[in-house]
Amino acid sequence: MISDKTLHLDWINSVSRKNRNTDKILIEKVIRALLLLEGLTESGLDFIFKGGTALMLLQGLIKRLSIDIDILVTDKIDPEPYFKKFIKNKNFIRFEFQDREKNSSIEKAHYKFFYKPVYNTAQTEEQVLLDILFEESQYKKIESINIDSSFVQQDGPALKINVPSFEDMLGDKLTAFAPNTSGIPYEKNGHSKAMEIIKQLYDIGNLFDVAKDLKTVRDTFSNFALTELAYRKLKQKPGVILNDIFETSLCISTRGAEGNGDFAALQDGISRVRAFIFSESYQIEKAIIHAAKAAYLSKLVETKNNKIERFENAMQIADWDIQQPFYTRLNKLKKSNPQAFFYWYKTYKLVKGI
Structure with missing residues (x-):
């Protein structure tokens, strides 16, 4: 269990x-989020912990700071009685339900x-966010x-959590990571969501x-893709999401010259997400590597290929060259960003069926 000493200023400074x-x-927000997670666990609420903070715990090290708690609850229940069991013990003052405009039929609650x-x-007060998704688990x-x-x-002993x-x-x-279909949009209610899009890209790059x-990646993607399309009342197949991932990745990798995406917004998201990237200095060059991995994954899933090939060194790409009608502009990455070029070349081969 998290010690009370964690909430001392000396500890935060150290x-x-x-x-x-x-x-x-x-x-402090990360600490408070983990205390909230402990409280939910102790309350007896049955849930699966998901999202960026869950990934932070599963990795066992902090790469990207995540300060929200996202959980999945199978049954549509009133969670507030559970909150009342722990709110004081976990040093929270109060909780408030956030009434948000619904843009789909997704059953959610925000606190x-x-x-x-x-x-x-x-x-005088700060807050952490809890997002609850009410649906059956689609994880394998x-x-x-x-x-x-x-x-x-x-x-x-530390408390246990299911992820x-x-x-x-x-x-x-x-x-x-599909801003034009199932994913986080570029803008919502007049506010840019570009940083949130890039957070997904960063996580994809590290999970890869x-x-x-x-x-399992393919099956879980398909399950969530079908659900998200149904929520949005889109009469399309998961392939449209894979194409969105590919086009957005291409936009980032060519700095807006190719692909379907808002590069100015994505570039702004890359700049603003740096405050949350804990383990490295996150620049456009690293985002391009992550985008190349995302594009490669989109085609691996689409072609039902179960073999992931990974970059080792620049010698692997010495004799490689992307040919038309694929995006030959990507050949520029061969010298400037060999790892990104590796994954784009592998993507090219999947598309060409080589």
Whole structure:
């Protein structure tokens, strides 16, 4: 269980110092999100923990800071009695239901949990978000992991939580990185969502590196794709989502010269997401690598190919060249970004059936 010492200013300052002077406000938000997760677990609510914060725990190290809690609940229940069981014990002041405009038939509930920050900010109160999705689980494999992180101290054994496997998360994330169909849109209610799109891309790029079972990725993608299309009342097949992923990835990789996407928005998202990328300096060149991986995955899923080939070194690509009618502009990556070129060449081969 997370120790009360975790909410001391000395601890937050020490975590910041050890981690490239990371924003202390964000550090506290991560801690508060994990305390909220503990509370939900102790309350007896039956759920699966999903999303960016779940990935952060499953990886066992923090690559991207995630400060929201996303859960899946099979039964449509009133969750508020569960909240009342832990809100004080987990040092929250109150919770509020967020009444949002519905753009689809997706059954969701959104809550804010308020707390008085330990680290002094301009606000007397801060909050973390809880998003609840009410639907049957479409994940193929569920794993039990500890609610633990280098951002918290434990007092006794860590509590356990159920999360989807790496491959399940990757299949789910692919449907979210499709801004023109099933994914996070470029804009919602007049506000840019480009940073959220790039968060999905970043997660896809990292999940790609650890995924082994491509069949699970494909099956989970198909399940979520069909559900998302039905929610949006779109009479299309999952292939339209795969094409959206491909076109968006191509737009990023050619810096807007090819593909169907809003490169200016995507570039802004890459710039703004840097505050949340914990393990590295995230630049357009790294985003292009992640986009190449996403494009490759889209064609692996589409062609039902179960073999993932991975970049090792630049010698692999020495004699490779992309030919027309595919996008020969991508050949420029051969010198400037060999890893990205590797995955685009593999994508090209899948498209050509070579």
